[in-house]
Amino acid sequence: MLNSNNKTNNCKSSGLFSSKRGFGGVASTLIMFIAIIGVTTGMVMSFQNYFIQTKTVLDSQQKQTNQKLKTFITITNVFYDDSSDNLRIYVKNTGSISIDTGFVDVFVDNDFEGNLSTYEAGTTDLIENLITADTMYVDYPVVLIPGSHNVRxxxxxxxxxxxxxxVK
Structure with missing residues (x-):
């Protein structure tokens, strides 16, 4: 004969209604939930930083490309003085933006000479920015033999x- 009181005692003693076991499951679930939220937040922030950096780089490249499309120069005259071994190159800004002359490079027959000074055409005044429609000149010290040459x-x-x- 089974006593109904016995059934209740058996269930209580086996721990089926133990509050400690139920709290442990809730606590572990809560910890997992917090961990997942933390990882997800970190990933979202990482992707957000990636997209912000990508946008910044694309904006910079677009600005540079836009400036490049507005930049044009034309070499209007080249004069070689063999008595002083000097090549004078006249360059006109035919674009729509100013050019920083500190970053202008000159190559003669594929040879580069650094630290050349740029002057406003018709004067001996140094210039730093060549504005639209203005002309500058650069003196390039070089010994050239008679024949065909190239300046860039x-x-x-x-x-x-x-x-x-x-050069004759």
Whole structure:
């Protein structure tokens, strides 16, 4: 004979209604939930930073490309003075933005000479920015033999012009 009171005692003694076991399951679930929220938040923040950096880089590249499209130069004259071994190159800004002359590179027969000074055409005044429609000149010290030669002038954005000329 089974006593109904016995059934209740058996269930209580086996721990089926123990509050400690139920709290442990809730606590572990809560800890897992907090961990998942933390990881998800970290991932969202990481992706957000990635997208912000990508947008910044794309904006910078777009600005540079836009400036490059507005930059044009033309070599208008090349004069070689063999008595002083000096090549004078006249360059006109035919674009729509100013050019920082500190970043203008000059190549003669594919040879580069650094730290060249740029002057406003018709004067001996140094210039730092070549504004639209203005002309500058650069003196390039070089010994050239008679024959065909090439000069190339390149701006900071990679836009340039080149001219072939002869020395007699």
């Amino acid at each position: 002038v390149v701006t900071e954005l990679g836009v340039g012009d080149n001219v072939d000329f002869n």
